[in-house]
Amino acid sequence: MSTAVLNNRVEPGQQTAAKAAGLAYLITFVTVVYVNSGIHDRLIVENNAETARNILAHERLFRIGIAGDLIYCAGVVVLLTALYVILKPVTPSSVNGRCQAGRSLPTSQLHRANAAVEAD
Numbered sequence: 001m002s003t004a005v006l007n008n009r010v011e012p013g014q015q016t017a018a019k020a021a022g023l024a025y026l027i028t029f030v031t032v033v034y035v036n037s038g039i040h041d042r043l044i045v046e047n048n049a050e051t052a053r054n055i056l057a058h059e060r061l062f063r064i065g066i067a068g069d070l071i072y073c074a075g076v077v078v079l080l081t082a083l084y085v086i087l088k089p090v091t092p093s094s095v096n097g098r099c100q101a102g103r104s105l106p107t108s109q110l111h112r113a114n115a116a117v118e119a120d
Helices: 003-009 014-041 049-055 059-087 091-097 108-117
Strands: none
Touching: 003 014, 049 059, 059 108
16 A cells, blocks of 8 residues: 555544644653653652651742643543544444455465565
8 A cells, every 4th residue: 555545544533632642642752751850759658747748848840840741641531532533434334345354465475565664
């Protein structure tokens, strides 16, 4: 299959959703790494009393951490919604002809598909 054949099957809404999913993934990944390693590690320690003192001493940092967690949650919702839009056309009935009861494609079909891709 050539790229042109594949692009004809993708709707514009799916392309937009794919871009949104990629952007949401990047934003959520960066946010969660920064919040967990940059903020939570500074504030949260094994001793509960010391953790409470850290939070009171660095209230702004704690609030930024909460905002980062909320941004992460919103990003995950956007990501999951975008993935739903992208994968919505893939229904069990459309897959049923290609795979039976969770089995993958027969090897001969895979070889033919690979040969068709390599030929283009």
